[in-house]
Amino acid sequence: MRAFLGGGVAAVLVAGALLAPSAARAEVAPVAMMLAGAPSSATDPTPVQLDVDVYIPEVTPAPAVVLAHGFGGSKEGAAEQAQLLVEAGYVVLAYTARGFGESTGLISMNAPDYEVADASALVDYLASLASVTVESPGDPVVGVAGGSYGGALALMLAGYDDRIDAVAADITWNDLETSLFAQSAVDGVQPGVLKSLWTSLFFSSGLGLEPGQPVSECGRFTPQWCAAYVEAVTKGVVSAEAADLMARSSPRSITDRITAPVLLGAGQADSLFPLTQANANAEQIVNAPVKVVWHAGGHDGGIAETDRLLALTRAWFDQHLRAGPTVSDAFEVSLVEASALSDRDPGTVEVLSAPSYPGIFGDGTTQMPLAAPPQQVLAPAGGAPAAITSLPGAGGLARLAGDLLAVPLPGQTAGFFTESLASPMRIVGATRARLTVSSDREVTDAVLFASLRVVSANGRQALPQGLVAAVRIPDLGPEPVTIEVVLPGIVTEAAAGDRLALVVATTDQGYRMPPGPAVYTVAADGPLILPTLQGTTEAAGTPVWVWPLGAVIITVLIWIAVALLRPRDRSGEARPELLTVPLATRDLAKEFTGGLKAVDGVTFEVPPGVVLGLLGPNGAGKTTTMRMAMGLIRPTGGDTWIFGEQVRPGSAVLARVGSFIEGPGFLPHLTGRQNLDLFWRASGREDGDPHLDEVLEIAGLGSAIDRKVRTYSQGMRQRLGIAQAMLGLPDLLVLDEPTNGLDPPQIREMRQVMHDYAASGRTVIVSSHLLSEVEQTCSHVVVMNHGHLIYSGTVDELLAGRSGLRLEDVFLELVGEGHRVDQ
Amino acid sequence: MSTVTSAPYAARRTLTVRTELVRQLRRRRTLVAFGLAVALPLIVVAAVKLGPQSRGFGDGDLDLVGLATAGPWNFTLTMLLFASGFLLTIIAAMFLGDTVASEASWSTMRYLLAAPVPRRRFLRAKMIVGLILTAITLLILVAVAFLIALVVFGSAPLTSPLGGSFDVATSWQRLAIVTGYIGIQLLIPAGIAFLMSVLTDVPLGAVGAAVIIVIVLNILDAIDALGDLRRFLPTDYGGAWADALGQQIAWGDMAIGASYALVTFAVLAAIAVLRFDRKDILS
Incomplete structure (x- = not known):
């Protein structure tokens, strides 16, 4: 159950991490159509044809939003914002202004009689739709939004058409003349200094020049605007007619008439329509609530805060078109914190807000x-x-x-x-x-x-x-x-x-x-x-502390999952009758991945106070059995008990066992003595007596004990390994091929050591392939072959009735015939 | 029935961090790592003082290097800039990648686990000591760089490559933030190496695999075509510590980078623990 819980937590974490960024959403397909706008010109009453996309939300009737694009753009540029708004439940009308894209007509720079009248015609159309909420017949609930050229249109429309209920205008002008002819001297002469680079860019993007197409001087501009431009650029003067044209296309002319709430954005990175233009709009709109935002973007680039502005626009419409939550009127200023090294991240933005807009000269x-x-x-x-x-x-x-x-x-x-x-x-x-x-x-x-x-x-x-x-x-x-x-x-x-x-x-x-x-x-x-400016700051988007907090929470959850997934071994089967038995196995089996059955159904008991030999040819499963007894390998079947306690990886009872398995293991950069000392300290028995002197005597390394193990011969390491196994004189000593690499006198010595060890009431299990060795040392044997137990009992019984035969002969007989001997 | 009793055993006293530290501290690779951290600032100071070009360094993306000789804080930050890219990564990978695998290759692991050191306790000691040694190397680098620069370049407080200079207290604060952030970023190679160390019995293989993975991550991070996908690479935020050098500390990228590093380490270490729990010790 706990394992299941832990696994569940882990799975949820992983799934959450994988799925979080890809929340899919269905797009609403727009209906494209051509709608009639205002007359083409003063002399041509045919209405222009406007290229329109209408997005209908799932639930209607709904309030509507008109989206106007920037200079040189088209309705496609508004598609992202349109999707966002239609998902939020608005009927969205995005259109291409006259003189651009598929719409007909000539560019008149948001003139009241043309572009603004076009937009009013579109509001008429919205009023006729059953899917749009209306306040009274012909007066829909409608907001208008746009940036730059579209922003000016939004303000102009709100000034000329009192059916508009909310406005969101970004990076746009207040006065076209002061925007294009800059004059920063207080009460300075007009026109100011022509922004020739910006103006030419502006103008050329309206020419609609395409490779391979005939070129024309005025492109899709009206003759009046074309003439005003040429005059300004060539002579640096503004005629009265041109000044009049620009004045009529400036929100400045109607700002006092705007009664719809205005969300006014301005870009800090904007040399075309700088903050002073938005400031003029904000100060002149006195008959409607205005919220001013100085964001980090603008015509010069900066940092596009697209997501934040889209969300703000939506919230603005929510409040003013359908009585949604109130958006604070606070003045918001983006503070850019540039990340120094990152070449891709232009910076992070913090928002400073002040309760009211203080104007361009601060509070x-x-x-x-x-x-x-x-x-x-x-x-x-x-x-x-x-x-x-x-x-x-x-x-x-x-x-x-x-x-x-x-x-x-x-x-x-x-x-x-x-x-x-x-x-x-x-x-x-x-x-x-x-x-x-x-x-x-x-x-x-x-x-x-x-x-x-x-x-x-x-x-x-x-x-x-x-x-x-x-x-x-x-x-x-x-x-x-x-x-x-x-x-x-x-x-x-x-x-x-x-x-x-x-x-x-x-x-x-x-x-x-x-x-x-x-x-x-x-x-x-x-x-x-x-x-x-006095104000309070808060990070835009995710607050910074969310990240480390999330990381700490995830880390804690991971560790909880890990703690729950701790291997819970079946409750150790208590076998009090084995309390005095140093080692017992029952049906012990190990099948390695790949199907090799190294040990298969082995059952034996080791009586206390004896030296027991574990015999078998190479591959018989002796070492695997020993490793399972030490908790190093998990059995695939059966169990092992040491002094009546079931063996699991790290079972405390293993502290009563000293082991030497498949050769010695030491830290080569330390001396023999340091190795023994650190092993003893690492084994959690520091309070006990390691019997170091006795053990060192058995190792017989003399002064070499203080040399680095790296310099030892095979035999010296072997003896140090056995000494390590005997540290603290454990109740059970498990030695795997202890005599490998020892010379005959040392082998004899070792035999005596094991004999004496068992004589003190402790138990020694020794595996060996030297059968004569075993015969001389052991009173009991366990014989294995191909993973099976062949014999378990005393040497004497094994040899009984086979007089004249030595252990070696009996062993070969057992192994060679391969039959099993029942106990 | 045995008439003797074995020494008293307590699992919580097996392989303490202190014991493991003693076992690791005398290793040659530990000393080599510490030595490199000492040598790097000394070599750079010698190069500045004795080299043919006495004008200091060229300028980089972030002109931290050009200010390296301005004072001890500047010099130390420059050393961190030099070392954080590769040297410290390799050292972290070494301390955590070699730690379990080398016990396997020395055959000491089976004796410790049979002693018995509980398996999670074994990994815990290994991980903590590996992290401690990595942190010590980082601190040695900082201390040596600071002291040598104090002697050679004087005691001017930090001049920011992003403009402005700081008082002494702020200089310490910024140095501490940068050092801390670089330390946390090292959790990424450390985590990869630790997992590798558990998966393989070959110490060099574990260290090498970790370093290669970090290099591949860095290469991916440099491929512009991957665009914002790179945001999901934990190594993407390796250089964010420079944000601590502005007049205002820009915490954004550092918060993300530190969080990624922490979570990456936690996930990799958790996999290592779960794997080791169930592993048959055949080494």
């Missing part, structure tokens, strides 16, 4: 003075060579770039440093600083890139997330201008001993720079104002 500030005199920096002609701080579109490579390429270019960079930090500091949000700038000549356009760097004690500079703040100053001359700069929103930790640096550069590869050249003089004016 508190620390001021740190900046030292360093005014510095001159060159804005090179043509804006090259340019510093590389991030690699738009390169995903994870950007992080690498942040580390490797953050090296400032000489002559183009000014640095202003704080003192070493006395204690570690966590910066959460955007740092503010004031700069005084002048130029050696009148320029219409001065562009600077300011960043906050952490400088370690060994001089290494880290540029958190590779983010820089672009500043554009119009009409700069020798007269100094003081500007306030909002540095990029970052989440980073600086160690004690590190310094912080405000670094001002004149170039950055990612931006459109003025043709130059010019030499600017830059000075820090006042301290750095660093944002801090």
